[in-house]
Amino acid sequence: MGFMKNAFEKIQAELDPSATDGSTKSADRSSGVRSSSSSSISSSSTSSLSMASVMHYDSNATRWEKAVVGVDTIVAQVSKFDPDGVDIVMVGGVTIAGVINEEEEEDDDDSTQELVASDNADAVEWHRGIKNTEGLEELVTYKEPKGICPLGQAMDEVCTEALSRDLKSRPCSILVLTAGKPDDPELLEQTLENTAQQIANSGGIALSPLSITFIQIGNDPDASQYLRHLGRKKYIPSSTYSMNDAEDSISTDEDNGRTIDLVDTMSYIEIKETMDEMGKAAKEAKKNGSNGSNGRNGAVAGALAGAALGIGGMYLVGKQKEKKRYTSGSWDGKWKCYYDDEEIATLIVKDDKDGEIKIDGLIDTMHGTYSHGSDSDKDDFFIQFIDPTGEVVTGEFDEKLFILTWSDGTRWEALNKTSVVKYLGAATAGAAILGGTGYMVDKKFFNKIQSKDQCDYIIIIDRSANMTHRDK
Structure with a gap:
């Protein structure tokens, strides 16, 4: 069993004891x-x-x-x-x-x-x-x-x-x-x-x-x-x-x-x-x-x-749990994932209600974060996750349509709209990814x-x- 798979399974066990990594990768050290x-x-x-x-x-x-x-x-x-x-x-x-x-x-x-x-x-x-x-x-x-x-x-x-x-x-x-x-x-x-x-x-x-x-x-x-x-x-x-x-x-x-x-x-x-x-x-x-x-x-x-x-x-930009504010509900539930208007997967999102989400339904489990500022700082809202290549993907939430539009070109539509979180003043709010800031x-x-x-x-x-x- 390869080094990275061992490391992956170790961290997965810490994050979610029930999670397992079904991928296989041999490490032929006898070569x-x-x-x-x-x-x-x-x-x-x-x-x-x-x-x-x-x-x-x-x-x-x-x-x-x-x-x-x-x-x-x-x-x-x-x-x-x-x-x-x-x-x-x-x-x-x-x-x-x-x-x-x-x-x-x-x-x-x-x-x-x-x-x-x-x-x-x-x-x-x-x-x-x-x-x-x-x-x-x-x-x-x-x-x-x-x-x-x-x-x-x-x-x-x-x-x-x-x-x-x-x-x-x-x-x-x-x-x-x-x-x-x-x-x-x-x-x-x-x-x-x-x-x-x-x-x-x-x-x-x-x-x-x-x-x-x-x-x-x-x-x-x-x-x-x-x-x-x-x-x-x-x-x-x-x-x-x-x-x-x-x-x-x-x-x-x-x-x-x-x-x-x-x-x-x-x-x-x-x-x-x-x-x-x-x-x-x-x-x-x-x-x-x-x-x-x-x-x-x-x-x-x-x-x-x-x-x-x-x-x-x-490098998940601006994660500030102490500023998080939401009225009710969560990101928990099933979401239809689309790319170029073609449905590619049904995702299952788990929300710990404390600023972190876990996403299943694609190649492997992905992890993300969300936050929202005070009433006077509504632009502080963000939601983002790390995709399988290690890139940070950020989203914009339309609370009227219950749709998340992501910077990687995908779109998620909620199947359980009544339980989706409604952030204070968060309609169509966006977040800039670390790599997209132009900061050198x-x-x-x-x-x-x-x-x-x-x-x-x-x-x-x-x-x-x-x-x-x-x-x-």
């Missing part, structure tokens, strides 16, 4: 995935379905589980603009080797597992040319998150390869997902310094466009402090450079125009603040009648927020995605013991 493997693989819905559930509000999944399913969404987006496919670099981890007593091999309770730790020679593992998400689970999870995090070693390999490419023809953007301070911080910082110098020697960022974005997974305070340290550094290369000059080439003073803008970081607090600001921007866009198009950035931002913060509710996450990795330009994407994923924690 022996090797370093520098090449993948040309087709899309899979299982991972995306898992992403929506694992990142659901109040999920108790580990940092590792959230990171893996978040990466699924990120790869699905960025692979569209990397003609060679995304490169994924795993850092650390241990292999699980099953040792079974042959005389009692039918008894699973008698089986044992042996953890085979990676040494430094194979602590950094490349998977190249990832063009879709099918099979991604097996590539990144055949080792367990254990042991150290030699991120400096990984960054040295990644930057060396990136600098060997023709960056002027095609930029390179590196995303790092990490839960803690690396075990080789000196090597990491030395690598960043050397990389900045080589970029300067090649004419600067304009001629050698390389960027590195660090994202913190979880809320470890030491990791936050270290990422802030990396983000504050000014990479000011010297005119004549040697390895002995590396320390002198970095300054925390105001730069003199020669700074190499190579690195940016997002700590736990910064991600939370960013998502809060995106929520505010969404509300403002709704009030202004804006329905801009920034869905790609929103999907990736939502995936990273879910992985980093440990909650999916952060001013980080290099996001900017590359939004530009739609072809780019080489490299994603570095921490698979150390730091990723096993659950953040509460």
